[in-house]
Amino acid sequence: xxxxxxxxxxxxxxxxxxxxxxxxxxxxxxxxxxxxxxxxxxxxxxxxxxxxxxxxxxxxxxxxxxxxxxxxxxxxxxxxxxxxxxxxxxxxxxxxxxxxxxxxxxxxxxxxxxxxxxxxxxxxxxxxxxxxxxxxxxxxxxx
Numbered sequence: 001x002x003x004x005x006x007x008x009x010x011x012x013x014x015x016x017x018x019x020x021x022x023x024x025x026x027x028x029x030x031x032x033x034x035x036x037x038x039x040x041x042x043x044x045x046x047x048x049x050x051x052x053x054x055x056x057x058x059x060x061x062x063x064x065x066x067x068x069x070x071x072x073x074x075x076x077x078x079x080x081x082x083x084x085x086x087x088x089x090x091x092x093x094x095x096x097x098x099x100x101x102x103x104x105x106x107x108x109x110x111x112x113x114x115x116x117x118x119x120x121x122x123x124x125x126x127x128x129x130x131x132x133x134x135x136x137x138x139x140x141x142x143x
């Protein structure tokens with residue numbers, strides 16, 4: 001009998017979500033995103049958006065290549081392939097977004113726990129960059 005790995009468990013949970021619970025909506029996304037420290041709601045007329053320490057970490061995917069009801073989730077390129085393998089039905093990428101440190105998430109295929117995991121990875125990515133920028137100090141202008 002095959003051993004169930006954490007990666008396999010996450011994929012199974014994502015598959016069960018699609019069958020057993022209602023699709024996540026904007027209010028559920030807002031509730032989960034605002035649980036992270038230093039997160040602010042930056043929603044505009046163009047769509048939902050959240051920032052962490054002043055840096056965008058997730059927003060509505062508004063490019064024509066994205067499927068409806070998708071989110072752009074900022075994530076390190078190195079981590080993106082692992083996340084996509086863990087949630088193959090929920091996460092995807094288009095040519096437009098491939099050149100950015102981001103992944104697209106289909107909200108209707110995620111459960112609350114999976115969305116929390118994905119947003120947690122995005123929060124870490126964005127806040128680590130903010131801390132590194134703060135430590136290096138502000139950029140000096142030309143004299």
